[in-house]
């Protein structure tokens with residue numbers, strides 16, 4: 001499979017990706033993504049747009065392909081993208097590798113958070129800022145996450161689950177990102193901590209950050225999202241507003257089991 005040849009090489013996002021905004025290309029576009037883990041065909045023609053400053057909830061049952069779609073967007077080696085286009089703020093991502101996509105502005109916060117052991121909270125954030133351009137200053141991140149400021153000298157891996165999630169998000173924002181990808185940020189966290197992270201996501205949106213949030217806790221994700229895309233067996237089965245999903249019991253029962 002040759003992933004290099006099947007891609008268009010134009011410098012601007014194709015007009016056809018502008019389905020939700022007839023007059024301008026979307027800020028972020030995924031167009032007809034197909035990706036594989038080895039022989040396993042998992043992401044099966046996914047397309048959606050995200051507008052600048054929007055929060056999009058990417059939902060679907062366990063195994064629907066949400067994590068695989070985020071990993072494809074972040075251009076991780078697996079699953080391998082074999083066809084499709086990805087555009088972020090007029091830059092192509094489909095022809096990039098993960099580190100290049102990161103430089104182009106993709107910030108993935110993976111489900112397992114990957115806090116670096118042996119480093120303090122502050123060192124985890126400093127490490128994220130080694131490569132220019134930097135994003136939010138460490139002082140600004142401590143304003144957003146006061147708990148991290150209080151624990152700046154503590155080893156990152158000794159934080160509570162909620163605090164580690166905050167550190168993982170802060171670390172993404174410490175780089176100059178254009179698109180924040182959150183994979184199950186509420187997983188395993190007590191409701192009171194979920195509320196705290198929700199508040200932070202509202203503040204991040206107020207700063208204009210464009211975000212895709214994947215969550216099993218669909219209701220919580222929908223409450224902070226503008227729009228929603230629902231996946232089922234690696235394909236988009238719904239694309240609309242978050243309110244439409246919250247109002248549609250049949251849709252939620254069929255694809256979200258809630």
Ligand SMILES: Nc1ncnc2c1ncn2[C@@H]1O[C@H](COP(=O)(O)OP(=O)(O)O)[C@@H](O)[C@H]1O
Pocket residue numbers: 037040042060061062063064065066067068069
């Ligand atoms: N590393 C992998 N190798 C092979 N198949 C995988 C791998 N990771 C996930 N899958 C499969 O891909 C499908 C989608 O998984 P995933 O994207 O993790 O779903 P979700 O995040 O929606 O729960 C599932 O059938 C899963 O078993």
Ligand SMILES: [Mg+2]
Pocket residue numbers: 066067068
């Ligand atoms: Mg997942």
